[in-house]
Amino acid sequence: MSKQKLVLIDGNSIIYRAFFALPLLNNDKGVFTNAVYGFTTMLLRILEEEKPTHMLVAFDAGKTTFRHKTYQDYKGGRQKTPPELSEQFPLVRELLDAFDISRYELDQYEADDIIGTLAKQGDEKKWDITVISGDKDLLQLVTDHVTVHVTKKGISEIEAYTPAYLQSKMEINPDQIIDMKALMGDSSDNIPGVPGIGEKTAIKLLKQYKTLNEVYAHVEDISGKKLKENLETYKDDAFMSKELATINCESPIQIGLEDLTFSGYEDQKVSTILKDLGFQSLLNRIADDAGDIDAMNEELSEISFRVVDEITADMLPEEGALFIEMLTDNYHQAPIEGIGLSDGKKTYFIPTDVATGSTLFREWAADAHKRKRVFDAKQASVSLLNQGIELNGVVFDLLLASYLLNPADNNHSIPAIAKRHGGEQALYDEEVYGKGAKRKVPEQAILAEHIARKTLLLLQLSDRLEEELQDNEQAALLKELEMPLAQILGVMEHQGVLVDAEKLHAMGDDLKTRLAQIQKDVYELAGEEFNLNSPKQLGPILFEKLGLPVIKKTKTGYSTAADVLEQLEKEHPIIPKILLYRQLGKLQSTYIEGLLKVIDKETGKIHTRFNQALTQTGRLSSIDPNLQNIPIRLEEGRKIRQAFIPSEPGWVMFAADYSQIELRVLAHIANDEKLVTAFKEDEDIHTKTAMDVFHVEKDAVDGQMRRAAKAVNFGIVYGISDYGLSQNLGITRKEAKQFIERYFNSYPGVKQYMDDIVQEAKHKGFVTTLMNRRRYLPDITSRNFNLRSFAERTAMNTPIQGSAADIIKKAMIDLDAKLKEEKLEARILLQVHDELILEAPKEEIEQLKEIVPAIMEHTVDLNVPLKVDYAYGESWFDAK
Template identity: 60%
Template sequence: MDKKLVLIDGNSIAYRAFFALPLLNNQKGIHTNAVYGFAMILMKLIEEEKPTHILVAFDAGKSTFRHQTFSEYKGGRQKTPPELSEQFPFIQELLDAFGVSRYELENFEADDIIGTYSRQAEQDGYQVKVISGDKDLTQLSSEKITVCITKKGITDMEIYTPEHIQEKYGLVPEQIIDMKGLMGDASDNIPGVPGVGEKTAIKLLKEFSSLEKLLESIDQVSGAKLKDKLAEFQGQAKMSKQLATITTEAPVELQLSELEYEGLHKDKVTQLFKDLEFHTLLERLGGELTEEVATDLQPLDFRIIEEIHEDMLTNNTAFYLEMLEENYHHAEIIGISFANETGYYYVSLANALQSNAFKKWAEDDQMKKIVFDAKRTEVALRHKSIHLAGIEFDLLLASYILNPAEAVNEVAVIAKRYNFSDIYTDEQIYGKGAKRQIPEEQIVAEHLVRKADALKILAERLVSELKENQQYELFTELEMPLSLILADMEFQGITIDEERLRKMGEDNHHALLGLERNIHMLAGEEFNINSPKQLGGILFEKLGLPPVKKTKTGYSTSADVLEKLEHSHDIINEILHYRQLGKLQSTYIEGLLKVMNPVTKKVHTRFNQALTQTGRLSSTDPNLQNIPIRLEEGRKIRQAFVPSEPGWYIFAADYSQIELRVMAHISGDQKLIDAFNAGLDIHTKTAMDVFHVNEDQVTSNMRRQAKAVNFGIIYGISDYGLSQSLGISRKEAGLFIERYLESYPKVKEYMEEIVKDAKQKGYVATLLQRRRYIPEITARNFNIRSFAERTAMNTPIQGSAADIIKKAMIDMAARLTDEKLASRLLLQVHDELIFEVPDNEIDVLKRIVPEVMENAIELKVPLKVDYAYGSTWFDAK
């Protein structure tokens, strides 16, 4: 078989992935976008190239032999963002799991390692593929060495062969270094000859073939100015060529034979993808490892019954209701199983629904029940006109509280975590993907009965663990009652004014066409606005706007770039508006119409109660917590959300700056406490303290920056993150953070103490004892440890705020019942509760909602609630 070596420039590809993909996080809060992008490229290469040998080369450090020639080599490069640095250990773990060799060499760059191995492999008859985002490597191109440079995104590549280089530049690969010697390279701080760009360099090399021959023949160069520049900077040009030359003789220690690729370690890759939550890549990989179906399970005596008798369903019965579709609002119930002191039973849905005994038992709150996912179970039975009551224990919620980092939605996974192994996984029974199917009833029945058995056995164990952790109250008084309130909200749904939403879609479509015409008129020609390449050409070449950022493939037209050019030309605002409207149209207007029930005209979102590590709720199908409100057209989408009854109103109440108030309470910082108790505007107060000015001297920009720092501190923002959000330098951003912590010393003290505490205990906790385990806080790697420290600082604040609004929902539901009100709680969106209210109850809600929400928990500072109401969600502002 022909030998093929793939060489990957590790640092370059990691950077490319980081900046090409949005800043993704997994549930542990670890940034993962660079790892995800790297994994995509790696899988694509292995699949398409089928290499016999593979190596990823990394830079060993900041200092290389080139710095001895020119100390400013690569000077001026910004420090690697911590959000990227913390991902390098995971990239290395990824490579190890894939069985891919990785290598770095002190005093040399990744380019030199690649240069050395590519030449060795070429001489030994290998076909070589080099993968990088750095065009410097194109100098290595030859008959056997192909250099692939990342273009758009991360998997689109430009293929550099000697033929392509000839076609593109009119040069041979060896002349690339001559070209760099002349034009320099700003990204590596290689100076070149001032005033000589790519076109001039190519023209000179076509005439003189090499830099040396050109410098020997300066007199023959046409143009006095150019001639003078070449004469003056010939030493700099020679040095620049030397800096740009990749060595092919680095003292590498690995032999080519050691780079042989023998395939990935599927179990390790699977585990890593699960930990990092790369669900799509996991599917591409073929899902989790297919386990051999065990044959040594303990026999279980159970009955498949056609009729349920009252004596079968006792107090403390564990029961499990099976649905294979994720969205249980539409899913069909396959069957129901029971486990109690009288035995184990399985019944089909049809037979269960025909049984008065089942309905009576399900709705009797004196009959205590053990379930998995109370909300899901309650909603599914509500769709069958059964109101479930008496839920004593929910395995999903108990497991979530005890292990918030391991979000699972399967009984078997939790069971095996607690060494209960007499159970199959769903995949073993039903298969996966296209092979997924429901087997014969006997197999389904036994599978469901084993789930009910696991519920009954595990309930006692997990209750004991919750009590030991002082989390039993969190389970019984917060999460359990909340699950039934959420079930009621989901079942109720929220009404959509379909006609209005469709009209918005039409208006939006016309607005997009109008914007397109304006953009084409301002550009002086028609072009594809969604093509970054065409847009870049229009903005930076035709209209002559200053390019803010160049990528390896041309001009960057990302949102942050366009925002910096906002006042440079009228076209910029039009383009930004066009992009925002396009996203609204596809994601929100068309998206809502897609999930709306065509009969009831309602959408029934699902609240994820057992997902985030901070305890915050999220929502899916549709995600109603993410409707954009900064853009006027985005806010207007809320006009489509209306009450379900005529003459009713939408009533919205939200906590004002709840996380900042929690931070004041937890840190005990007197300045913050006094400011909140005095009812001051906290962002203005922070601006006064950070900028050392009086209140009347605080400008709107100062307040904006203070607000960013206030909220940034809560989320453990880095100087890089703050600089990006404020459009300032990292140095300025670092100074803001420093000044803030000087102004509020108890906040700084809290941050230091909580980190120390987390290192001792291995976790942090909210005011209501929700824990987040942070094992990475003792990691040797500085970047991983730093990220864990930031997580330790902000989790108690974010998590306590999440707990407070959950407590407010429970208290509010009870108050609505006590006052015998018809008003209904519909949604929770971050720090806001949304109700639908009859006209005659508006005054009651204006009184009781702030009262209940502001007294959900007692803090050292007051909780403040603002409310509004109107005929649509939009009007309730």
């Protein structure tokens, strides 16, 4: 007889973690499904990996349990479950029923107790048992037959605890987990424990004395006056905490192991509920592998296409779809796996070497009169430029069209677009290539079919999305802004920016020397050496040895987060040292070492990638590496820009930066008379605001007043609250509220705009930028105060931020055209926030000083002037 395999799942814990790990998702009925989606994904993985013969999902029956008789405040202080999560629990129960998986809850008991009781029964029978939870409390159940899987980082990673792993990881045994909880408590369950004892101290005591009883039997021998005092004072709390933390493995459940038999699920039942929930991407995972392959082959066999080994002129259409398949977003280095081509009547799969080796294909790709519909113009441009092929004549970009229509969606693959817009279904890439370590390119026959289907879908979907863009009045946004920009970004990414690696190494060495000195200073101030990067070691030094006030505690001890340390900065000279150590450490590891890793060995350049279809405001972001995040408030951070240099001898870097563009856009949109006048007369806007808000003359505005005015000026753009302003300025919420009220009294046009845009968003369900970019706000009418408030702030700031982003994008297009018109060698290298960075021969600088500000300042016509500052020098740092 084969061994029985029992899987026990802590339903509440996994659903809760899935909810907070995934962004809020709605299906087409408007029902929130993110927690159900995460739970289903994990469930499918468990079924594939564990292959259980018996299975149960346990749920908490209610808020009150037998533990509340011992301690009324058990689990007190927990935030109320969000309604968006509460409404998903019934859906999970329906899902489990469709899978024919047992579920159970017991009044007055928790899911842990149900799991503990069944795990004990299975352990006695020597079954192979897997427990799955997000809660380490269940580690007390670990035995030679019971493995507890604890989720990490949401639900995507799992840590499997056996007795040996628990010992190596935490240096205690399963039966000591309860005593550890008794000593350290558990803030998530409001179990008090003993104040001042965290996980590290609790484990240290248990390693020495084995049990809670023995700790108290030897309490007089324990060193540390405060520790001993707390143990004695809170002895009753410790033993009560042990009682609360102990899982009841003798719960009066009305089910037994024989009731948990699992013999698989019916595909049809599960398919029905997955379709109803809108989980299209999971549908292909429910059949067995053979069935999937048969279905794939049957579906793809309907496509008429041809694999070509030579390109002829009749294959290259006057207008058609060009699809380039790559398996990674890092397309600067990745190979092209294959190319699809279709005019709707004939579809071809072209192996990469056939396409790149064909003069006919190269000429067709570069011909601006051959109209091409593509999936991602930037990716296509970069991948072909890597092969020495220019791409022109792009008339439609499916990725960008989908992004403009659905800016909140984070999946713009062709199958996902097809699902959203009612097209034919395509196989998701993971079904063809596999995923994770198993990801590989299949044999050519399967690869060709997959690429052919996507190429045909690209052609079909482009017509549908073009119509939707027309209906939304967004066709111009795609054709005149995003698509021309995609071509420019493609050239920028291919071009890259040269980096002086030696200078970066030298900076890194300097930082290491400084870090070593700061570390030495910290040790002297602490009176001992410890791991400065370990919060578990730092916490006791700060809050026990040095006696600093405890601001916040975590599950594992004292919080030493940056916001906590910033509040303690004036309490002890060690704190500024630690904060500086962390800042410089991040510069060293994330930026110096991080940048060195991504320098292309062949070009010596960094080829950052610009995300054009990511942010809901329309702003560009950059990755691999993120050059927009180099911290420049620290001088050491700004100096990193010294390593970014021109790629040609005798050239210089030229940087042009919009001044206060978002405030100028606000002045235009709100059309506030005072704000408009201030910008037209080129006044210092922060001084002007301070004058209006504080009712003083210009000469009476001091630094503190101007700082406050600046905070509220920029805060207004982001819908700042009185709380946010109070934190920024170190004032009370009452003072901050009064300040904001005075601001709105001074600028009534801004207040009117804020009120009007929120009402407009409630009426339409979205807001727009000056160029008609949309951001949808489904929570703008939510009954949940927090969700509604966030949506209202988003409604206020998106038209401002989004319009500023659109202006910079248009400036890039206009400037690129002007540089070509003037036949200048200067080229745009980077866009970072409101700044454009170019490189150019020194002899072109005088022209650039005229051209760049003129183009950027007049790229759109606002009722206030745009202002651009520029500088140039031997490096990006010098162009300041």
